[in-house]
Amino acid sequence: MVFQDKFQLRIPGPTPIPPSVQQAMSRPMIGHRSKECSAIIRQCSEDLGHIFGTNQTSLILSSSGTSALEAAVINVLSPGDEALVVTTGVFGERFAKIVDRYQMTCHRLEVEWGKACDPEQLIQALRQHPTVKAVFFTYCETSTGVLNPIHTLAQTVHEHSDALVIVDGVSCIGAVPCQMDDWGIDILVTGSQKAFMLPPGLAMVAVSEQAWKRIANNPSPRFYLDLLSYREKMEQETTPFTPAVSLLFGLQEVLHLLAEEGMEAVIRRHQLLKEMTRAGIRALGLELMTSDEDASPTVTSILGGGDEWSSEALRKELSAIGVIVAGGQQHLKGKIFRIGHMGYCDPLDICTILSSLEVSLHKIGRPVSLGQGVQAAQEVWIHA
Amino acid sequence: MVFQDKFQLRIPGPTPIPPSVQQAMSRPMIGHRSKECSAIIRQCSEDLGHIFGTNQTSLILSSSGTSALEAAVINVLSPGDEALVVTTGVFGERFAKIVDRYQMTCHRLEVEWGKACDPEQLIQALRQHPTVKAVFFTYCETSTGVLNPIHTLAQTVHEHSDALVIVDGVSCIGAVPCQMDDWGIDILVTGSQKAFMLPPGLAMVAVSEQAWKRIANNPSPRFYLDLLSYREKMEQETTPFTPAVSLLFGLQEVLHLLAEEGMEAVIRRHQLLKEMTRAGIRALGLELMTSDEDASPTVTSILGGGDEWSSEALRKELSAIGVIVAGGQQHLKGKIFRIGHMGYCDPLDICTILSSLEVSLHKIGRPVSLGQGVQAAQEVWIHA
Numbered sequence: 001m002v003f004q005d006k007f008q009l010r011i012p013g014p015t016p017i018p019p020s021v022q023q024a025m026s027r028p029m030i031g032h033r034s035k036e037c038s039a040i041i042r043q044c045s046e047d048l049g050h051i052f053g054t055n056q057t058s059l060i061l062s063s064s065g066t067s068a069l070e071a072a073v074i075n076v077l078s079p080g081d082e083a084l085v086v087t088t089g090v091f092g093e094r095f096a097k098i099v100d101r102y103q104m105t106c107h108r109l110e111v112e113w114g115k116a117c118d119p120e121q122l123i124q125a126l127r128q129h130p131t132v133k134a135v136f137f138t139y140c141e142t143s144t145g146v147l148n149p150i151h152t153l154a155q156t157v158h159e160h161s162d163a164l165v166i167v168d169g170v171s172c173i174g175a176v177p178c179q180m181d182d183w184g185i186d187i188l189v190t191g192s193q194k195a196f197m198l199p200p201g202l203a204m205v206a207v208s209e210q211a212w213k214r215i216a217n218n219p220s221p222r223f224y225l226d227l228l229s230y231r232e233k234m235e236q237e238t239t240p241f242t243p244a245v246s247l248l249f250g251l252q253e254v255l256h257l258l259a260e261e262g263m264e265a266v267i268r269r270h271q272l273l274k275e276m277t278r279a280g281i282r283a284l285g286l287e288l289m290t291s292d293e294d295a296s297p298t299v300t301s302i303l304g305g306g307d308e309w310s311s312e313a314l315r316k317e318l319s320a321i322g323v324i325v326a327g328g329q330q331h332l333k334g335k336i337f338r339i340g341h342m343g344y345c346d347p348l349d350i351c352t353i354l355s356s357l358e359v360s361l362h363k364i365g366r367p368v369s370l371g372q373g374v375q376a377a378q379e380v381w382i383h384a
Numbered sequence: 385m386v387f388q389d390k391f392q393l394r395i396p397g398p399t400p401i402p403p404s405v406q407q408a409m410s411r412p413m414i415g416h417r418s419k420e421c422s423a424i425i426r427q428c429s430e431d432l433g434h435i436f437g438t439n440q441t442s443l444i445l446s447s448s449g450t451s452a453l454e455a456a457v458i459n460v461l462s463p464g465d466e467a468l469v470v471t472t473g474v475f476g477e478r479f480a481k482i483v484d485r486y487q488m489t490c491h492r493l494e495v496e497w498g499k500a501c502d503p504e505q506l507i508q509a510l511r512q513h514p515t516v517k518a519v520f521f522t523y524c525e526t527s528t529g530v531l532n533p534i535h536t537l538a539q540t541v542h543e544h545s546d547a548l549v550i551v552d553g554v555s556c557i558g559a560v561p562c563q564m565d566d567w568g569i570d571i572l573v574t575g576s577q578k579a580f581m582l583p584p585g586l587a588m589v590a591v592s593e594q595a596w597k598r599i600a601n602n603p604s605p606r607f608y609l610d611l612l613s614y615r616e617k618m619e620q621e622t623t624p625f626t627p628a629v630s631l632l633f634g635l636q637e638v639l640h641l642l643a644e645e646g647m648e649a650v651i652r653r654h655q656l657l658k659e660m661t662r663a664g665i666r667a668l669g670l671e672l673m674t675s676d677e678d679a680s681p682t683v684t685s686i687l688g689g690g691d692e693w694s695s696e697a698l699r700k701e702l703s704a705i706g707v708i709v710a711g712g713q714q715h716l717k718g719k720i721f722r723i724g725h726m727g728y729c730d731p732l733d734i735c736t737i738l739s740s741l742e743v744s745l746h747k748i749g750r751p752v753s754l755g756q757g758v759q760a761a762q763e764v765w766i767h768a
Contacts, residue, residue: 009414014414014626014629016412016413025409025410026406027389028389028393028400028401029583030393030398030708031393031395031398031708032398063608064446064627065625066608066626067447067608067625070608079605097607101607102605102607103605200416200626201628221463221486221487223450223454223486224450224451224609225608241448241450242398242448244448244583244584244628244631245577246409246631324414324415324418326415
């Protein structure tokens with residue numbers, strides 16, 4: 001079928017793979033202990049440091065993002081330790097689940113889904129739980145499209161507590177500002193299949209001096225997710241266990257592409273994609289789930305029509321014309337849909353998505369002025 | 385450089401990727417919760433069952449083989465539980481390290497490196513440690529090229545104990561016989577980058593009814609490596625965490641290729657590759673590390689020349705003409721070299737390797753009758 005592989009993958013990860021990255025991943029396999037592989041690992045680690053904004057060594061795990069969330073938890077905490085987990089959606093909840101599972105004491109600061117964490121809420125929670133050893137945040141909460149103000153939140157933690165600041169940056173690092181060292185992030189975790197434009201299968205982690213001290217003194221058992229072994233092996237430009245070599249080939253090319261565009265330009269591009277998407281959605285009379293201020297540059301959540309129309313019916317029409325967007329998760333299932341616009345995505349792609357949305361709204365019988373969403377996005381674009 | 389990517393990767397994993405598998409992995413990215421991805425996961429799981437020889441559900445983890453060794457340990461055992469680990473080399477030792485790390489009581493049955501475990505040794509060890517809850521084996525010990533007689537060993541365990549039989553099949557499953565259910569294997573673990581002809585990054589696991597009972601009652605914490613969550617999600621044709629989608633594309637194609645050739649033919653092919661390699665090595669006057677009986681069909685270990693010549697010098701010459709073989713690990717470093725002949729490897733590849741070996745032996749100044757190793761291998765081939 002001619003058009004079988006012609007579709008726009010606009011979910012908030014996995015995201016489309018650029019051709020040169022695809023090509024890099026198709027290089028002939030090499031030994032993972034070869035000099036060539038070591039050179040790639042070293043280069044990737046160095047380049048990741050620039051994106052993370054850290055002088056610490058960036059580590060690469062061959063597994064998906066959740067494994068690195070778990071690594072953060074079990075490397076810094078022991079059973080019985082207290083943790084504060086700020087939950088703004090599904091992925092904040094995942095941190096809390098891991099903390100619970102390992103019999104640590106989990107205090108949840110539950111923020112209403114669709115809103116970012118307010119520093120005042122955080123101060124209250126820190127006062128209520130003065131002995132927490134770590135505070136867990138989600139930088140971009142993929143399930144709602146919220147970007148938490150990590151810079152401010154990290155500073156707030158350090159002003160009011162001795163706790164470590166652990167940040168899940170899976171669905172935004174590589175698309176948004178990040179100054180890990182300056183902001184006081186103690187562990188930063190991200191994954192390959194979002195703004196890094198790779199297939200899933202790699203997780204990237206960096207750890208502050210302060211957190212390394214805690215980790216070195218933490219006797220809790222861990223093996224595949226023991227960050228100390230990754231640090232030790234990275235000094236020898238390798239990994240403790242066989243890495244996902246083809247994804248490393250791709251990561252090297254991705255980091256080259258990001259450096260070529262320049263991180264400031266990459267960040268500006270994602271900001272523009274966000275603004276174009278939001279302008280287009282508004283022009284179509286649809287309701288955004290998050291405020292402009294709280295919204296992430298990587299994913300936009302849009303409310304379904306309640307009793308009037310279903311976001312699932314809309315997604316089905318979109319899919320029929322080759323545009324894949326995400327639905328809502330858990331209690332948001334059927335109530336919202338989400339457009340991913342990170343990584344290999346440019347302003348014209350937003351026009352394409354909005355165009356498909358207009359046609360699909362029409363198909364499910366919604367009143368829609370064709371072209372109006374596209375026009376609003378174009379206005380943002382040409383004035384950027 | 386024209387010949388930069390023209391090399392023969394003949395280490396015991398990662399192994400070369402067949403072109404159609406490479407192509408499958410280059411398909412456009414899809415959502416991991418899509419129907420299409422579910423269909424791939426279901427198909428892969430079913431096909432893996434045939435190769436494992438099990439009616440149990442085969443599970444797919446996105447991480448390297450070691451993570452699945454760890455999963456086997458931490459899912460069936462709790463701290464304080466006794467385990468018997470049969471170590472025949474580096475990877476048996478890895479099992480023992482994991483057991484130690486999690487504060488289980490690890491009894492080691494240390495078999496001389498280069499030899500397979502003798503059932504009589506095993507019976508003695510089981511008598512000495514009658515309360516072990518699990519016995520850990522390495523089917524193919526990659527570091528020495530030994531294939532342990534897993535069928536006999538598993539039966540021996542069940543005759544003399546109630547312990548579960550856990551098998552690391554990373555460097556041989558997909559190339560050697562395996563009847564998990566009939567042989568009484570309780571957990572079988574393998575990886576993508578060996579006989580499965582894929583890049584590293586996937587681990588495949590199957591679990592017996594008996595082991596599932598133990599796992600369900602094991603309160604020890606685990607999250608990314610919690611096999612129960614993989615079983616639960618596999619019932620819904622998905623995975624608990626984002627899987628390495630591009631590797632799943634590849635796995636589907638690999639399983640198709642293996643089914644097309646037929647597992648009996650695949651197993652015969654690897655047996656032939658082993659016999660050709662050994663005949664060639666002997667004809668060149670080199671010494672094999674393992675007996676014919678103990679040797680694996682997937683990897684052959686050859687002794688270096690002691691004081692007379694160095695296997696590292698030989699490897700360097702081989703590499704210069706585009707043939708990559710592995711050295712020895714740990715105390716075998718510099719003392720042996722290892723030829724991987726599994727997965728995407730046919731009889732002609734063995735002639736190529738032997739040919740390169742003859743030229744390289746000549747280059748390091750060893751007396752060698754050019755063509756003699758190749759000839760011996762050809763004799764085996766034409767009479768097969």
